[in-house]
Amino acid sequence: MPLNLSEELLAIIVCPDCHGDLSPVxxxxxxxxxxxxxxLAYPVRDDIPVLLVDEARRPD
Structure with missing residues (x-):
């Protein structure tokens, strides 16, 4: 599993800004x-997703 995130977690978390699906990169x-x-791209630090809009990287 990329980024050591479980399939169960990836199935339930969504973008806090628009509620869209999130894909690990x-x-x-x-x-x-x-x-x-x-x-929006949310960082994963120490295998923990940081789902804060203020911490997200805006698309180029």
Whole structure:
């Protein structure tokens, strides 16, 4: 499992901004969960998703 996140967790968490589905993406910095609707990318730190809009990276 990418980013050491369980399938069960990925099935229930959604973007806190638009409620879109999140997909795990591995990056050089570790990883992030990217919203498939609005594009916000939420960091995953120490295998814990940081689902705060203020911490999210905006799409380019």
């Amino acid at each position: 591995e990056t050089a910095a570790g990883g992030e969960l990217v919203c498939q609707q609005c594009g």
